[in-house]
Amino acid sequence: FLQELPSCQSARRRRGGTQERRPALLGTAGSRGAAARALQQERAEPAACPAREQPLSMAEKRILRDSQQADTEHLSRWKKWRRTSSKSWKKALSEVKGLSSYLMLWQHDIHSIEGKFGTGIQSYFSFLRFLVLLNFIIFILMFSFVTLPFIISKYGIFNSTIAYVSPKNIEDNCTIYEPSGNKGLVYFYTYLKDLFSGTGFLEVTSLFYGYYTIDAVWISIVRYNLPLAYLLATFAYLALSFLWIIKRSVKGFMQNLVHDADPFQSYCNKVFAGWDFCITDPNAAWLKHRSLQYELQTDLQEEKLKQKRAERTMKEKLRIYSLRIFINIIVLAILSGCFYSIFTVTVFSQNSNDTGNANSLVNLVVQYLPSMVITLANFIGPLIFSFLIRFEDYTPAFEIRLTLMRCVFVRLANIGVLLFSLWSQISNCGTDKCKPCGYNYKLYPCWESDVGQEMYKLMIFDFLVILAVPLFVDFPRKLLVTHCSCKLIQWFGQQEFGISDNVLEIIYGQTICWIGTFFSPLLPAIATIKYFIIFYVKKIILIHTCKPAARPIRASGSNFFFLVVLLIGLILAFVPLGVSIARIPSSKACGPFRNFNTSWEVVPDTILEFPTVVQQILFGMASEAFAVPFFMIICIIMFYFIALARAHKRVVEQLREQLVLESRDKMFLIRKITEAQR
Amino acid sequence: GAMGGSASLIPRDLLSEYQELTFLSKQEILLAYKRFSELLPKEERESACFARVPKSNILTLPELRANPFQHRICHVFSTSEHGDDSMSFEDFLDMLSVFSDSATSDIKSYYAFRIFDFDDDGTLDRKDLEQLVNCLTGQGEESRLSSAEMEQLIHNILEESDIDKDGTINLSEFQHVVSRSPDFASSFKIVL
Numbered sequence: 001f002l003q004e005l006p007s008c009q010s011a012r013r014r015r016g017g018t019q020e021r022r023p024a025l026l027g028t029a030g031s032r033g034a035a036a037r038a039l040q041q042e043r044a045e046p047a048a049c050p051a052r053e054q055p056l057s058m059a060e061k062r063i064l065r066d067s068q069q070a071d072t073e074h075l076s077r078w079k080k081w082r083r084t085s086s087k088s089w090k091k092a093l094s095e096v097k098g099l100s101s102y103l104m105l106w107q108h109d110i111h112s113i114e115g116k117f118g119t120g121i122q123s124y125f126s127f128l129r130f131l132v133l134l135n136f137i138i139f140i141l142m143f144s145f146v147t148l149p150f151i152i153s154k155y156g157i158f159n160s161t162i163a164y165v166s167p168k169n170i171e172d173n174c175t176i177y178e179p180s181g182n183k184g185l186v187y188f189y190t191y192l193k194d195l196f197s198g199t200g201f202l203e204v205t206s207l208f209y210g211y212y213t214i215d216a217v218w219i220s221i222v223r224y225n226l227p228l229a230y231l232l233a234t235f236a237y238l239a240l241s242f243l244w245i246i247k248r249s250v251k252g253f254m255q256n257l258v259h260d261a262d263p264f265q266s267y268c269n270k271v272f273a274g275w276d277f278c279i280t281d282p283n284a285a286w287l288k289h290r291s292l293q294y295e296l297q298t299d300l301q302e303e304k305l306k307q308k309r310a311e312r313t314m315k316e317k318l319r320i321y322s323l324r325i326f327i328n329i330i331v332l333a334i335l336s337g338c339f340y341s342i343f344t345v346t347v348f349s350q351n352s353n354d355t356g357n358a359n360s361l362v363n364l365v366v367q368y369l370p371s372m373v374i375t376l377a378n379f380i381g382p383l384i385f386s387f388l389i390r391f392e393d394y395t396p397a398f399e400i401r402l403t404l405m406r407c408v409f410v411r412l413a414n415i416g417v418l419l420f421s422l423w424s425q426i427s428n429c430g431t432d433k434c435k436p437c438g439y440n441y442k443l444y445p446c447w448e449s450d451v452g453q454e455m456y457k458l459m460i461f462d463f464l465v466i467l468a469v470p471l472f473v474d475f476p477r478k479l480l481v482t483h484c485s486c487k488l489i490q491w492f493g494q495q496e497f498g499i500s501d502n503v504l505e506i507i508y509g510q511t512i513c514w515i516g517t518f519f520s521p522l523l524p525a526i527a528t529i530k531y532f533i534i535f536y537v538k539k540i541i542l543i544h545t546c547k548p549a550a551r552p553i554r555a556s557g558s559n560f561f562f563l564v565v566l567l568i569g570l571i572l573a574f575v576p577l578g579v580s581i582a583r584i585p586s587s588k589a590c591g592p593f594r595n596f597n598t599s600w601e602v603v604p605d606t607i608l609e610f611p612t613v614v615q616q617i618l619f620g621m622a623s624e625a626f627a628v629p630f631f632m633i634i635c636i637i638m639f640y641f642i643a644l645a646r647a648h649k650r651v652v653e654q655l656r657e658q659l660v661l662e663s664r665d666k667m668f669l670i671r672k673i674t675e676a677q678r
Numbered sequence: 679g680a681m682g683g684s685a686s687l688i689p690r691d692l693l694s695e696y697q698e699l700t701f702l703s704k705q706e707i708l709l710a711y712k713r714f715s716e717l718l719p720k721e722e723r724e725s726a727c728f729a730r731v732p733k734s735n736i737l738t739l740p741e742l743r744a745n746p747f748q749h750r751i752c753h754v755f756s757t758s759e760h761g762d763d764s765m766s767f768e769d770f771l772d773m774l775s776v777f778s779d780s781a782t783s784d785i786k787s788y789y790a791f792r793i794f795d796f797d798d799d800g801t802l803d804r805k806d807l808e809q810l811v812n813c814l815t816g817q818g819e820e821s822r823l824s825s826a827e828m829e830q831l832i833h834n835i836l837e838e839s840d841i842d843k844d845g846t847i848n849l850s851e852f853q854h855v856v857s858r859s860p861d862f863a864s865s866f867k868i869v870l
Contacts, residue, residue, distance in 0.1 A: 051698075051699055052698065052699050052700055052701060052775070053782055053784070053785060054785075055776075055785050055788040055789060057755075057757045057768070057769070057772060058699060058700075058757075058768035058769070058771065058772055059757070059768070061699045062695075062699065065698070065699065091697075091698075094697065094703060095704075097703065098703040098704055098705055101703070101705070111869060115740075119861075119864050119865060123864075266838055266858075266859070267831060267834045267835050267838060268835055268838045268839050268855045268856075268859060269859040269860065269861055269862075271807075271810065271811060271814065271831075271835060272790065272794070272852075272855070272856055272859060272862065273856070273859045273860075273861040273862035273865050273866065274814050274861075274865070275745075275746065275747070275813075275814055275865065276865050277745060277747075277777060277865060277866055277867055277868050278741075278865075278867055278868060278869065279744055279745070280740040280741055280743075280744060281744060282743070282744045284744070285744035285745075285746075286816070289746075289814070289815055289816030289821060290816070290821075292814045292815055292816075293814075293815040293816065293821055293823070296811070296814075296815070296823065296827075296831060297823065297827060300827050300830050300831060303830070303834075560860070656841055659841050659842045660841070660842055660843045662842065663842035663843060663844050664843075667844065
């Protein structure tokens with residue numbers, strides 16, 4: 001009876017004759033044969049979808065396509081031409097797509113990792129590949145707009161010359177800048193030390209901001225405004241990263257507007273999308289079975305606990321909440337301890353910069369002290385957080401998320417504190433030290449290069465740590481576990497590939513790169529090479545020392561989570577850059593912004609050279625008379641969409657209730673009919 | 679090389695027809711041809727396009743041998759009239775097309791429904807869901823959920839996905855719940 005209902009017939013017609021197979025009792029030769037028969041009955045209906053999107057066997061798809069083509073015979077010439085041209089266009093696109101799959105970096109490696117370890121770990125490596133590409137594009141951007149014109153003009157190619165504008169209204173004291181670029185005979189190890197700390201010979205190369213001390217470049221007759229290009233290239237790479245990340249995250253995210261249930265925690269997601277069909281290794285499959293069983297069992301237990309939790313007495317609730325507040329205070333105390341230590345270490349390291357180059361190695365260590373303290377804080381913080389959260393008695397899923405958020409915050413805030421302490425040193429106007437120039441010109445004649453050097457050191461140290469940890473921790477651990485049967489070591493066990501830790505590590509590196517590129521235009525190149533090498537290092541660690549995780553963390557195994565945290569890093573990178581560009585006076589002794597108060601001033605200066613009408617429009621857009629009504633309109637539009645979403649939600653709930661009632665009516669009527677028939 | 683050799687064994691018009699009727703690219707079709715002909719005995723490799731491979735050979739593919747749904751996949755995609763679940767090359771291409779990256783989510787969810795419907799009656803009822811969960815947790819007595827846990831789990835699944843509350847999940851409800859699942863597209867994928 002159910003198959004003859006009008007609703008089933010219309011569903012069948014809508015899908016082009018492929019729905020509801022008749023049960024095997026009716027003796028059809030396979031369900032797809034029935035579909036073909038139904039299809040032939042419905043031939044009069046024009047099938048809107050292309051053949052390959054229909055769930056049919058190959059033979060049936062051929063029949064469908066031939067019937068579609070037969071239908072087009074009746075159409076006018078215009079429609080026929082349109083159809084053939086769209087078909088050939090789609091074919092050309094697929095050819096291009098096929099070719100570009102050859103260009104994809106590491107396609108084969110990622111595929112084999114996916115087969116052995118599942119999609120969770122594979123998404124980490126795809127993410128790494130994305131970052132390599134992003135950094136490479138940023139490097140190309142900065143190089144072609146900033147470094148290339150400078151190099152062209154320096155060597156006089158294309159009849160180009162450099163234009164220096166003499167500084168006006170600037171005291172002579174501010175323009176003194178003598179980088180200690182290795183004058184005279186020096187020991188060889190000084191070069192090595194300079195390579196690691198960014199000073200000496202490296203300071204005067206195009207790696208750092210101080211090299212670009214020109215005001216304009218004349219290429220034949222065209223005047224290339226280098227300061228403006230520098231600033232706009234910075235904004236361009238920030239905007240490019242922002243848009244690219246958002247585009248990638250939108251692709252993978254399914255918005256769940258109607259139901260409040262968390263899409264990752266839903267049982268249907270775990271059961272219907274639980275098995276990774278790309279697993280090829282029987283061992284990995286066995287582990288996946290284990291982990292699925294464990295995950296389902298814990299979720300079911302947690303649900304029972306939730307009911308118990310809801311029935312907590314007032315006294316218990318009070319106890320739990322006060323415990324949580326107490327632990328949060330401890331967390332805050334730890335964080336402030338971290339920040340304070342980073343601050344003092346940075347101040348100490350900057351102050352000891354001048355006091356003698358007596359022992360080079362000690363000096364090098366002191367210079368790397370902020371990086372070491374930050375890495376230590378990044379390592380200890382998460383350990384403490386995962387230990388503390390056990391006492392807070394949250395649901396396991398919320399525990400994981402809260403720990404992750406705290407770790408993210410620690411990592412990103414550490415960079416912020418470092419920069420803040422640097423600025424406090426640079427703008428340290430204690431005893432009239434910065435009166436003429438606006439910043440501490442005695443200690444920091446070219447402060448942007450100094451900040452660039454700090455970012456450079458952070459990046460190098462991060463890279464060294466990522467290389468050293470497998471060498472000194474992972475491989476010895478694997479050797480111990482395989483050869484020593486001591487009980488303690490066996491309990492420690494083999495390394496598991498912690499996806500969230502690794503992801504936070506590379507996001508931390510990427511945030512440094514974003515902040516540092518303004519002060520050191522060639523930093524993205526170093527980041528590209530760094531991530532390129534890290535891919536192979538991580539792959540070797542994974543294959544040789546790790547066992548697949550027995551309990552995968554679903555919330556952090558998804559690509560969407562990585563991109564959200566990356567976006568947080570990017571937005572956090574906007575803040576220091578905004579402060580540097582707009583607030584702190586640019587150094588008068590070096591760099592392209594010598595003749596401006598702050599780096600941002602080059603933009604208003606350029607606008608003042610535009611025709612008056614354009615100037616008025618642009619200044620009008622930046623004034624309050626425009627901004628306030630604009631903001632109000634945006635708020636109104638947002639409220640409208642929120643109200644619309646709420647109304648839709650209510651309608652969907654009502655429709656769901658109606659569906660339940662209809663189904664009950666249907667069953668009731670069918671029962672009555674069968675009774676009446678008897 | 680091997681690629682060039684297999685390219686000459688599929689006639690060009692057949693190749694472009696396969697490209698039109700599936701979601702696979704030319705390289706993927708040629709690779710599928712190569713892997714499919716390796717499953718055949720040497721004498722039959724010339725006419726691989728028209729040969730049928732018995733189910734036991736198909737299940738030796740690394741992509742399928744570790745898969746708990748291997749038998750269902752062979753059954754769903756096979757167009758054999760003898761009911762022995764043997765697959766021709768075109769069935770093989772159909773299967774790869776549905777599991778490829780560029781397949782639409784509609785067609786993926788349709789075939790997922792067919793694969794999970796163990797008794798082939800057009801709906802996912804309690805028995806189907808029970809068998810599905812047992813496939814996921816693995817074979818063997820100690821890897822199954824207890825009956826109380828299974829009851830609770832199936833109750834939760836039906837609560838989330840059964841819209842008309844008739845105790846079974848039909849195709850529309852399945853497609854609806856899967857469209858909101860973030861992991862489905864990335865896990866329902868086989869690439870050679």
